[in-house]
Structure formats: structure tokens, C-alpha cells
Amino acid sequence: MFLAPMLIVLGAVALFPLGQTIWFGFTDASLNNIDAARFVGLRNYIEWLDYGNDQGEWLGLLADDRWWRAVRNTVWFAVVSVSFETLFGLIIALVLNAKFPGRAVVRTLVLVPWAIPTVVSAKMWGWMLHDQFGIINDMLIKLGLIATPIAWTASADTAMAAVMMVDIWKTTPFMALLILAGLQMIPDDIYEAARLDGINPVRVFRKVTLPLVMPALLVGVVFRGLDALRVFDIVYVLTPNTDATRTMSVYARENLFDYDKFAYGSAASTLLFLIVALITIGFIYLTRMDLEGKETD
Amino acid sequence: MRIAKIAGFYALVAIILAQALFPFYYAVLTSLESGQAIFDVNYLPKVIDLSNYRAAFEDGVFGRQILNSVFVSTVVVIVSLGFAVTASYALARVPFRGRGKILLLILSVSMFPQIAVLSGLFALIRAMGLFNSLWSLVFSYMIFTLPFTVWVLTTFMRKLPKEIEEAAIMDGAAPLTIIRRVFLPLLWPALVTTGLLAFIHAWNEFLFALTFMSTDTQRTVPVAIALISGASEFEIPWGSIMAASVIVTLPLIALVLVFQRKIISGLTAGAVKG
């Protein structure tokens, strides 16, 4: 059958490794002897280490402060980034939806941030946000908004903001396009009817445009939200080894390869997978996506 | 009052354009400076100095790395499209039970966090002896190229009119022939779109490339740029980094600008339909 080869490859490249990762999370595997891993149960997740004499401590992922810090970082990152991306994307989409000369050119150029490789974006912004020679600091000082240069990527307070900035910059075009597609599906005559009725444009937006574009918007938000939870590249390249920006993916990788806690890292990866999976399943049930193709378009 | 509105609108457009283009412009600017000039903040080009670009290729590795990226991205796209076309034919035109569930399963794979399969894939690739080989990337990139290409192509396949397929059946064509001579020519734009998007995604990929390649000559471009370091620990060669970045980005920007219509329709087709 036509389907089989593709499914086999997909299974090999996705399902099997996922299973392996989950398995590793239950073992004591280490980078040097992966094959000799032994089953250790939930030890990586949670374990009570008894010191004797009624004292002890909880060990394991679920008791690890750094892990929960990573979770908080990731969620915070996702919420803030996606909110801004949606907001800016909406604004850009509304602008692009209006007819003005040069619209096609603008629409093309707006895509540029999305076209730039993530790593390159991180480097570019890293340079622009440089504490001594960065142009952002220079601009802010010239505009009188700050007095001394900010160490964007080094300082714990601003590191997360820096990461978010890059992500928002890079992904807003994608959201804008998605929302634009949704906007363009709204028939023109609705707007003309509203104009004939003399309705104030802000009300038109709130009562007509927004509800009609909501489906496309929601799709974008969910897709981007799930992406944001998995973020790795930007954080790793822009602000490596920074507590304030360590996301779940970064945390997992550090354990897997940098700290030689392979099993621990696998457990962390599994948890991340579960979180994403739960949200995805929840969303699918909520919208009951039609995949059988029985409905006509 | 109207003039103020129009002026405000165009000011907004200008801001949008500026924020989109400035970072890259600045990167180009920086790449054209060298030595001390880099550390002076300037907004307009003062000098045009190509020494960074020359230096980027001097050690010969960068050129090799670009080729690595080209190789991996191209091969992944071709192989994925091959698998995806036949798979999407089955998913779109052949009714069978559980079809919706399989489609759902395929889609859900694209939701996997890369890190979640990383350790498993790492073990698998080592076992297959592909560690530090470009083929490890070709293999592992399928995890995101396959779901995406299958999804988009299935959507496009569904749209092809049933009657043309029936006419071909009446003409006695076997399914493979139908795909090859009737559907493929009609799907051409969709193939270009998905191919492009998959290419860009593969080109940009970082985590797998970082983990599965251990020598510089085998590395791909994103990892190479991330790892550029200077002579000492504290000296970051920003000029070289910017030059390398510009080299790597220009083809992508060119691709996106030329094919922007197709890319936009591909992106939104995948998402809005879902």
C-alpha cells in the first residue's frame, strides 16, 4: 500500500525514539553506556532519600527546583510571547488588509524576519543587544529612555525579555499571515453594509471583524503556543547557561548531554512531551477537527 | 483630519517595515566593517570592507558546511516529497477505515517536542552507525518534514476533482499511473510550496544538527554559526559572525521573496484548514 513506507519511516523516526526516551526516563542510562541501562522505576521522577533517623529529602525531577523554574520560565515565555505575537500580528494583518499602493511589497518584506534562520536571528539580536557596543542600548540612550547601557542577555532581569523580543520579532510575520488569511475570508460586502449603516469603525472591528477572524486567530495561538512551549534554539544560542531563561527543552538537553544525567534528561523530556500532548488532545477534543474529509469545504 | 489619519497609517507601515528590516540591515552593516570600526556604533555604512567575508571562507570549513546544509536540506525534501505524494494519495482518495485516525496520528507527530525524541533518536542513530554522518540528519529531519508535507499534500489532493480521477479510471489507468500522469502535474504548485517550506525548516534546524554531528567539517550552517568563537575566550568575532550570517541568510531571503505567494498559501493552507 502507498501508505506503508511513509508510516514505517515516521514510526522509526518519531514513535520508536519517543518510546526509547520514555523508557530511558525509567532507567539509569548514562551517555557512556546507554545499552547497559537498568530499569529503576520512578527514581528519576520522584524518590525519597532516607538519611535515617526520620530525616530525608525528596529527590527527583518533580522535587527539583531547577526543573520547576524551567517550567515557570517556559510557561511565562509562552504566554507573553504568544500574546504579543498575536497583538502585533493582528495589527500588521489589519494594515496589510487595507488596500494601499505598495501593499504587495510590504507584505513580502514583512516576511523577512521569518525567513532568517533562528540561530542567525539570535546572533543578530545578541549583537544588537550587546551591553557595550549594542545599537539598541545606543538608541535607547540617545532617546533618553535609559541612562546607562543595559546588559540585556547577561542580566537575569532582562535576559528573558531579550529572548522574548527575538522570538516575537521572528514569529510575528507568521501570525500576521495567518490572521490576514482569516481576514481575507471575510466578504467585503459585510463592511460595505456596515458603512451604509454608518457604524463607527471601532465598533465594526469589535463586533464584526474580531468575531469572524477569531477561528484563524485561535488556530494561530494554539500552534504558536505549542511551539513556544518547546522553544530551544533561541534560548540556547542567545542566553546559554542562564537560570532566568532556561526552558524545559534547554533543561532537558543540558541534563542529557552536558551533565551526563542522560536518564534524568530523558525523564524531563518525557514530562515536556506529556504536557504538550495533554494540551494538544484537549484542543482537538474542543474543536473536534474534521479529518475524515466527510464534510465538504 | 483625514490627512492626519493617512499620515498616521503610513507612519505605522513605516514602523512595521523598519522593525522587520533593521536587524538584518544592521547585520550587513556590521559585516562590512572590521577591526575597531565594529565597536563604533553607527547607523549608516561608513566603510565597505569585505575582509570578514574573505575570512569566513579562508579556513575552507565554512564553504564545506554550507554544502552540508545544502545536501541535507535538498535530500530531505526530495525523499519526503516522494513518501508524501504516495501517502497523501492513499489518505485523500482511497476511503478506508481509520483514515481519519492515521491522519490525526501523523499530525500529532509534528507536535512532538524535538527534545522528547532526542535521546531515543541519539541511541538509534548510534546503533545505526550514522553518528556524525549527514545521513543522520536526513533521517531525523523526517520527523517534521513528513507530517507537514503529508498534511498539506493531502489537503491539496482532496481538492482535485473526482471526475478527472474517474475519467482516468475509465481510461484504464492504474493508481500509480494516475498519480504520475494526472495528479502530479496538477499538484506541481503544492509540491513547490511544501518543498520550499520543508527546505527552509531543514536548513534552519539546530538541535539535531548540534547533537548528532561532532566534527566541524560535518556540521551544518546553523550550528557552525552558533559555535563561531574567537581566538580567546573573551573575544567574540562579531564581524565574522555577521558575515557568516549574511552569507547564509541571503539565499533564504531570496527564496522567500521570490516564492512568497506560494509560501504564504502553503503556510495558511496547512494551518487554517486544520
Add this chain to the structure above:
Amino acid sequence: MAKVELNQICKSFGKARVVTDVDLSLEKGEFVVFVGPSGCGKSTLLRMIAGLEDITSGKLRIGGEDMTEALPAARGVSMVFQSYALYPHMTVRENMSFGLEQAKLARSEIAARVEDAARMLKIEDLLERKPRALSGGQRQRVAIGRAITRKPRVFLFDEPLSNLDAALRGETRVEIARLHARLAGTTMIYVTHDQVEAMTLADRIVVLNGGHVEQVGTPLDLYERPASRFVAGFIGSPRMNFIAGEPAAARGAAEYGIRPEHLSLSSEGRGWPGRVLLTEDLGSDTYVHVETAQSETPLVVRTPGQMRIGAGDTVCVAPDESRAHLFDAEGRPFARAPEAE
């Protein structure tokens, strides 16, 4: 040899029964039209003959051979689709050759057949064009040409004229009739919802309703001796007048049917008195809608030529009793009893 036999054909989609117990025997070279309202199963029946739909139960025989399970290409049938279904990326010539290439015919043979068909349909100078450069009528002819080249035993037409405008429809209808004459010996099965096409093209008509056959017969048969109230109301334009009131009861029937062309108007007392509601003046005929006491709905009377009658006028409507039809409560016709009038 191209006799088509359908034996107790049934078709279900899941639990929904779409076609029930169809028995038909079509002679070689006949032009048969399947006609009926939307959803009556006529297209499904055609597609089962073509092999595009599975036959749930029953047997299909073409030329004496059992084709119930056979692949479409093995049945010796060709189909002209409603939307032509031309391959958009191929030229007309390639469209017409595709099926022959699949059948692995020699190149010279393919070229010859394409030329012949093109000449027959007068599309020789369109051979190198692509479908998007053709008009609707031209595309239709290419679709027919594609079907001809395969030299089928049975030609299937699935509502081929519905996408054409009225003028083109008339012309193409005539061409199809001529085609049938030229390709003597080829059975043609034609599906339409337009009873005018049915009446003009068919040797025999199969009227379908709700998945089963209401009546099979020549056009004239159906017109003069409809086997059910449904057929009586379906065939003939404008539609037969059905009166459920006094004229029916007086003759012991549930409904009294009389075609508009069998009613005449007079200003004297002959017939049922009534008032004109409106007239539709077509130039060649006039349709007069008359309100009468005998019938709940207005009667439509068709008179030749033009009538100097306007809305509000008082007239008398006289039926030609010899052409009246009577139907019982189940819609079955019965022999006309001597009129009470």
C-alpha cells in the same frame, strides 16, 4: 453483442438503500435515457454500469458476459462526464489518446483513431490546444471525442448538457442524436433530469423515482400511457394538471389528470367556468392559468398561437375527455370509465 442486462440491481451506501431491484434489458444499438428527479438514483445506476460504483447486489451483463465485478476499462464502456473531466494539463490530442495509451495500442492506431474522432466532431483544429483555451461547447465535444476513440460497445452520458447554456444545449442535443446514427450498433445510455432531452433523444426511456424503476417505454408510451401518477406528472411540459375534486370523484378516482394541451378555452358554457389568473405568452403558444371551482390549484391551459385574453376574464375550460387520465389513491392509473359528464 452490446446488449446490456441489469438483473435485480441494488445499491446501498452504508445503511441507505439508494437503488432497489432494477431489472433492465437494453438492446444493442439502443439509445436509452435514464430520467428522473434529483436523487432518484439515475446517476448511481449509470456509475454502476460504468464500474465507478460497486454493485451491492444483482448482476450486470454486457454483451452476454458477467461484468458485475469487472474493472471499468475491461467492460468496453466509455463515459462522458457532466463536467467533461478533461485533463487540464494535456492537449486535446493527448486527452483523447490517454485511454488508448493505457490500452497499449500502437502509436499509428492511436493517431488514426484520434483523427477519425476529431473529424467526426469537427474539432480537428483544436487538437493542439489545452482545455482552458476551449469554450464549453468545444470541451464537451472533446469529452465525447475522448469517449469515441476507445471504440466502446456502450456509451455512457452523465448529464452532459447541464453545464451548457440553452442555445448550445439545443445544438449539442442534435449532434448527439446524429452521433448515435453514425455509430450504429453502439448502445447509448444517457442520464438527465431534463425530460425534454429524454423525449427527443431516446429510443426508450427509463423513468426512475426513489431508486426504483417507475416505467420503461418509448417516449410516446410514457406520454400517452403513463404507468403511474409520478410518470404522468414528470413527462410533458407544462406539467399535467391534477384535479382531486369533483371531476375525479365523479369518475370514481382519487385524481383526474389532463394535460394542458388537452384543455381548450371557450367563452360559451361548454366546460368548467373559471377566471383567468395570468397568461404566459410565448409567441408560439400561450399558457393560461385559470382558477376554477373544480380544482384547488389553478389549471394551466395551453393554446396555440396568441390569445386575446387577460387576467380577470371569465372563461370556460373544456377537457378532451378521451385524453384524460384517472389515478387511484396510490397513484396507479386505471382505465377510463365512461364519463359522467
